[in-house]
Amino acid sequence: MSTVSIILAEDEPSLGMIVKESLESRNFQVTLCKNGEEALMAYEKEKPDALVLDIMMPKKDGFMVAQAVRKQDPFIPIIFLTAKSRTEDVVEGFGYGANDYIKKPFSMEELIVRIKALVNRAEKPQLNEWISLGKYRFHLQKQLLQFNEEEECLTHREAQLLHELIQHKNDLTDRSLILKKLWGSDDFFNARSMDVFISKLRKKLDKDPNIQIVNVRGYGYKLIL
CATH class of the missing domain: 3.40.50.2300 (Response regulator)
Structure with missing residues (x-):
């Protein structure tokens, strides 16, 4: 190295x-x-x-x-x-x-x-564009969610986590893999932290009832569109 x-x-x-x-x-x-x-x-x-x-x-x-x-x-x-x-x-x-x-x-x-x-x-994806997410639009680098004309700022971790779920939308996303990639390890404290951020994302996406983040017990999460 x-x-x-x-x-x-x-x-x-x-x-x-x-x-x-x-x-x-x-x-x-x-x-x-x-x-x-x-x-x-x-x-x-x-x-x-x-x-x-x-x-x-x-x-x-x-x-x-x-x-x-x-x-x-x-x-x-x-x-x-x-x-x-x-x-x-x-x-x-x-x-x-x-x-x-x-x-x-x-x-x-x-x-x-x-x-x-x-x-x-460390990754530096060139994502200078909006991503469609149901009735929302999402911009990773700007850390923004847009619904109609309304924009809501995301934290860095919220944006990272949402991007990871979008990459695997409608598929199961392994909880341990997300934790290791975004948090560095899958220990208890990091797992609790991720649960909090999942809850925050659910609230920020609740204007579109067709969007769900489902907890698949024992495995991970699934972003359903």
Whole structure:
């Protein structure tokens, strides 16, 4: 694997240096930032392959940085490092555009494996067009749902998940495969998070009664049009 460039934002200096040195010893190129404002400036200057963000930081927190980055690049891998561990925190993190969520304390080996997995499967589809979805229209890159003249903004994760379901419309979509592709793993917390986003999508698509997202117990989901 070629050198991967990382923006690492961590406001605790000793932890930041430990993570930076560990990544650099594994052939990563790392820019360490001590707050969210620095991280966003570094992103705009360097256009890295991935971002690893602490959530609770001065000036701009990790959520604010991810939200700003997602407006410029819907596809760059973003991993949150955080001491927050409640399911609601995980769901919130994915709502702001995270690809993965690693709880402190964490193993460096785990972080490295997850970064490599996300960078290896990062996709940048050229989807500068509207997709018909029953009576709706959907735009992945703009993260928009349109119904008649009304437009509704989707979060990054909602748009990703809806796109994945559309790719397999009227067919069963394996729950575990979606979790591994979009969340990084199919563990309990990620599964709970996906259930929340499925519920949100159902509400946003309820103006067309012919659209259903069906839960096939023990397997996954089916988008029926």
